[in-house]
Amino acid sequence: MQTQMLIGGQWCDGADGARIPVLDPASGEEIASVAAGTAADATAAVDAADRAQKSWAGVAPRERAEILRNCWQTLIAHTDELAELITCEHGKPLADARGEIGYAAEFFRWNSEETVRIHGSMSTAPSGANKIIVRHPPVGVVVMVTPWNFPAAMITRKVAPALGAGNAVVIKPPQETPLTALRVADLLQEAGVPDGVINVVPTADSGGWFDAATEHRATRMVSFTGSTEVGRVLLRRCADRVLKVAMELGGNAPFIVFNDADLDAAVEGAMVAKMRHSAETCTAANRFFAEADIADAFTEKLAAAMGDVQVGNGFEPGVTCGPMINPSAIESIGSLVSAAVDGGASVAVGGSAIDGPGYFFAPTVLSGVDPGASITREEIFGPVAPVIPFADHDAMVAHANDTEMGLAAYVYTEDLAKGLRTAERLESGMVGLNRGAMSDPAAPFGGMKQSGLGREGASEGIYEFCETQYIAASW
Numbered sequence: 001m002q003t004q005m006l007i008g009g010q011w012c013d014g015a016d017g018a019r020i021p022v023l024d025p026a027s028g029e030e031i032a033s034v035a036a037g038t039a040a041d042a043t044a045a046v047d048a049a050d051r052a053q054k055s056w057a058g059v060a061p062r063e064r065a066e067i068l069r070n071c072w073q074t075l076i077a078h079t080d081e082l083a084e085l086i087t088c089e090h091g092k093p094l095a096d097a098r099g100e101i102g103y104a105a106e107f108f109r110w111n112s113e114e115t116v117r118i119h120g121s122m123s124t125a126p127s128g129a130n131k132i133i134v135r136h137p138p139v140g141v142v143v144m145v146t147p148w149n150f151p152a153a154m155i156t157r158k159v160a161p162a163l164g165a166g167n168a169v170v171i172k173p174p175q176e177t178p179l180t181a182l183r184v185a186d187l188l189q190e191a192g193v194p195d196g197v198i199n200v201v202p203t204a205d206s207g208g209w210f211d212a213a214t215e216h217r218a219t220r221m222v223s224f225t226g227s228t229e230v231g232r233v234l235l236r237r238c239a240d241r242v243l244k245v246a247m248e249l250g251g252n253a254p255f256i257v258f259n260d261a262d263l264d265a266a267v268e269g270a271m272v273a274k275m276r277h278s279a280e281t282c283t284a285a286n287r288f289f290a291e292a293d294i295a296d297a298f299t300e301k302l303a304a305a306m307g308d309v310q311v312g313n314g315f316e317p318g319v320t321c322g323p324m325i326n327p328s329a330i331e332s333i334g335s336l337v338s339a340a341v342d343g344g345a346s347v348a349v350g351g352s353a354i355d356g357p358g359y360f361f362a363p364t365v366l367s368g369v370d371p372g373a374s375i376t377r378e379e380i381f382g383p384v385a386p387v388i389p390f391a392d393h394d395a396m397v398a399h400a401n402d403t404e405m406g407l408a409a410y411v412y413t414e415d416l417a418k419g420l421r422t423a424e425r426l427e428s429g430m431v432g433l434n435r436g437a438m439s440d441p442a443a444p445f446g447g448m449k450q451s452g453l454g455r456e457g458a459s460e461g462i463y464e465f466c467e468t469q470y471i472a473a474s475w
């Protein structure tokens, strides 16, 4: 197990020798500790990235692409080991953790293919006086702040395109799940990424770390995945140095079920949209709008499916929902449920935390939820499905859009035209039409409104890590 930080290809302890305890959320017990980086370590990591970046950018795209492909193969070859690490420190069921490694690795395969397709252009100026040549060099050093809910995939989704484009990176992994981050970095080095191109510095002093990393003159970009609240703070700090930013922020996804939907398929999709990776995803369905005449039937079927979920330690066979990440998650989910019930909602199944050890919450369905209830306005990030009946389609779409978040949305209907019309009206960066999952390295992941800036994945993902330079040329 790798527990030191990685700076310039060297594994080392932090400047002050401090450690961060890593806890197993299924028991609350400490399973390891990792080196805690200081502001000085963040500066050293940016120095190292800066030294490595220019020569990495000079490596031929084909060669960079081959290294990215090796990264894909290496991660896949270590699926079992990495999945076990994820389940240890995050708690998600082992099958989900294995799925995450496949997803995480795929960002390298996809971006190895994109690395040799970073296109520029050349055109003739309208006046005819010169040529307009457009090219896309790398931005330079990119600082990455990643979340705990996908300890591997939220790192690779950023690192693969950044490296493909010729950047070097400094990663601040989350305090909750640093072990996976460190081992992934170790494997990427083993796969051929040169020293200094990837640096990983865990810290218990996020503010000091971030300020040091972003005040460094070599840092040119920040890529963040996490809550909108934290994203706003980081954006303000980035403004001082006018850094390029990519932000994947919070969600509040509506899941809409029309009365012509195949209800069994809708419930199956709802379970995926709500419960994948222990219900701790930004894309998770947060509000279920069910057309009035099928709302009871949908709620009943969903409650039966949620009631069947086996909650427990992610290593136990049959478990499909692991623990929440920490006690404050349990507290926040519990208070949203209590407020909804106080506001008139009924508990169809679940409704409360499960006694520890560990941080478990019973899969919960709430019926008759008021569309204005706090649970429909805040990101639940836990296994709770509030169902809101609707009669008027326009009013339902207005409610669905009545949020500053616009990451994901889901629509179930057998009428494809209605489904597409509804999708077009939703202010959301991603829509699942008769699908409960839409994440794919080949698709542009990202949100509208306060759910983010920029896109990860697809062809545009790699350009997020590029500058645009235009050369006016005459010859």
Ligand code: SIN
Residues within 6 Å of the ligand: 149, 150, 225, 248, 280, 281, 282, 283, 439
């Ligand atoms: C996230 O929760 O931020 C990512 C979800 C996904 O990639 O599916």
